[in-house]
Every structure is written in structure tokens, then in C-alpha cells.
Amino acid sequence: MHEMAVTQSIFSTVLDYAEKNDASRVLKVNLKIGKITGVVGDCVKFYFEVMSKGTLAEGARLEIEEVVTKARCYSCGQEFEIKDNFDLVCPNCSNFGAEILSGKELFIESIEIERNLVENQNRAD
Numbered sequence: 494m495h496e497m498a499v500t501q502s503i504f505s506t507v508l509d510y511a512e513k514n515d516a517s518r519v520l521k522v523n524l525k526i527g528k529i530t531g532v533v534g535d536c537v538k539f540y541f542e543v544m545s546k547g548t549l550a551e552g553a554r555l556e557i558e559e560v561v562t563k564a565r566c567y568s569c570g571q572e573f574e575i576k577d578n579f580d581l582v583c584p585n586c587s588n589f590g591a592e593i594l595s596g597k598e599l600f601i602e603s604i605e606i607e608r609n610l611v612e613n614q615n616r617a618d
């Protein structure tokens with residue numbers, strides 16, 4: 494799957510942010526992953542752990558929120574949750590075809606870092 498490429502871009506964003514903000518380490522990364530993206534959270538966690546070894550992000554906790562896929566029927570306007578990515582049949586009117594409303598998300602919601610205050614004070618002196 495494409496988890497490795499996805500994790501690579503998440504990782505570089507996190508590291509970039511940590512470096513720009515004088516972080517001593519990254520504590521936590523909150524991610525939102527839409528189910529329809531097909532990205533497996535556990536794979537992202539695994540790759541992140543591997544990539545972050547020896548960096549500011551080593552040991553950071555990855556919090557992944559999976560967003561369910563919601564769609565609106567083209568025919569009757571009924572909103573429903575898609576359990577299977579290929580099942581776009583409306584439960585109300587049985588029409589096939591719906592607009593995807595949510596679940597395509599794939600982004601970093603927030604990053605929590607720890608700043609090394611002592612080191613910063615020494616540097617100021």
C-alpha cells in the first residue's frame with residue numbers, strides 16, 4: 494500500500510515543525526485518517542517508529558482518529574455511512590451513486606512538542 498509514502502510526508506512535516514519550534518522532542522502527533530483512503534493506521538505507526546529513530550520524533554505517540562465515510566445519495570438526498578468503499582447503494586431508495594461527504598481526510602490535526610527551556614536559557618546567556 495501507500496502507507497510508507499504517506500508516513501514519509503507526515504514524518505517530514507512533524508520533524509520540520511519540531512525543528513522550527515526548538516523542540517527537544519516530539520510528544521504526540523494527532524492524525525485524522527479517512528477510512529476511504531485505505532490507509533492503515535497501524536502501518537503508519539510502524540513506519541513512523543522506524544523513520545523517527547534517532548530524531549526529535551523518536552518515541553512520539555501517534556494518535557490516529559479514523560473518520561467514517563459518509564455519502565449523500567444522488568437520487569433522494571439521503572445521507573448514509575459507507576461500510577465498504579465500493580458499496581454506494583443508498584439504503585433508502587437502493588439507487589447506486591452517491592456523493593462522498595467525509596472520510597477522504599488524511600492530515601495532521603496537531604503536533605505536541607516539548608521545548609528544552611534550560612537549553613534555551615543557556616543559549617540566551
Ligand SMILES: [Zn+2]
Pocket residue numbers: 566567568569570571583584585586587588
Ligand atoms: Zn437514495
